Amino acid sequence: xxxxxxxxxNYYTVNYSGLVVNKxxxxxxxxxxxxxxxxxxxxxxxxxxFFIAPLTVENGKIPKLSGRxxxxxxxxxxxxxxxxxxxxxDFNEIGHNQAEYGYFAWSELNFYAAAIYAFGDLNCHQKxxxxxxxxxxQMPVCTRDVGIFFGAFILGLAWMRLGxxxxxxxxxFLSIFPDRKLNPIYEINRRGTAFYGLGLLCVxxxxxxxxxxxxxDYESNTIKRLFTxxxxxxxxxxxxxxxxxxxxSHFQDESQVLLPANARFxxxxxxxxxxxxx
Numbered sequence: 001x002x003x004x005x006x007x008x009x010n011y012y013t014v015n016y017s018g019l020v021v022n023k024x025x026x027x028x029x030x031x032x033x034x035x036x037x038x039x040x041x042x043x044x045x046x047x048x049x050f051f052i053a054p055l056t057v058e059n060g061k062i063p064k065l066s067g068r069x070x071x072x073x074x075x076x077x078x079x080x081x082x083x084x085x086x087x088x089x090d091f092n093e094i095g096h097n098q099a100e101y102g103y104f105a106w107s108e109l110n111f112y113a114a115a116i117y118a119f120g121d122l123n124c125h126q127k128x129x130x131x132x133x134x135x136x137x138q139m140p141v142c143t144r145d146v147g148i149f150f151g152a153f154i155l156g157l158a159w160m161r162l163g164x165x166x167x168x169x170x171x172x173f174l175s176i177f178p179d180r181k182l183n184p185i186y187e188i189n190r191r192g193t194a195f196y197g198l199g200l201l202c203v204x205x206x207x208x209x210x211x212x213x214x215x216x217d218y219e220s221n222t223i224k225r226l227f228t229x230x231x232x233x234x235x236x237x238x239x240x241x242x243x244x245x246x247x248x249s250h251f252q253d254e255s256q257v258l259l260p261a262n263a264r265f266x267x268x269x270x271x272x273x274x275x276x277x278x
Contacts, residue, residue, distance in 0.1 A: 151233025202235020
């Protein structure tokens with residue numbers, strides 16, 4: 001199966017039967033569009049809510065916080081879900097003297113703000129020195145998490161437009177690029193190098209920036225946190241979308257998959273048979 005012609009943007013192609021199909025050989029992208037839409041919708045809603053929620057409560061209602069990631073620290077003031085309010089020292093590795101800044105319980109906020117701050121409480125450390133303030137209130141998550149959700153939102157929009165199911169996660173991952181850009185990679189079969197290289201490019205900056213903060217006296221800044229968070233959000237959701245959309249079952253067989261540079265998938269037994277025939 002070869003591609004006889006394609007449009008300038010590599011969105012569509014003509015297969016061996018003369019049918020106009022997507023560049024992967026299928027006649028629709030329903031799943032890819034749905035996955036991209038929901039990723040963009042959910043991450044976009046949360047990203048926007050991080051900025052809106054502090055505006056829905058009175059000025060100065062949310063004090064400076066300092067909690068733990070993956071824990072509920074500020075649900076109430078007096079019970080087992082109030083770890084953050086029970087801290088009494090600024091010299092602990094985690095937490096600070098909350099009494100100095102004012103006690104806080106997101107369960108006492110309006111429903112919308114409570115839901116967003118609960119999400120932040122559970123997923124983010126909420127260190128005040130790494131977070132922005134809006135309306136005199138600390139935002140629900142730190143600036144790195146703002147970057148992560150921004151990156152996820154951007155990737156969702158891009159995937160909705162550009163992502164294609166190409167049988168394997170690796171090839172589906174790379175499908176976001178125009179085929180003309182991928183031709184050199186497929187001609188020498190460097191798909192794995194491109195896949196893992198892009199993954200490292202997205203993940204390594206946040207590992208280095210965050211890891212150095214954890215084990216040394218190094219302190220990152222807002223720009224670095226936003227940048228590394230955005231790269232990680234893009235990379236994580238890129239792989240997530242690829243995992244959800246790589247569906248061999250949507251093809252009749254591997255020969256239906258259209259790849260850059262006229263490459264094709266061949267089952268091992270077929271490969272050996274063709275080699276012997278030659």
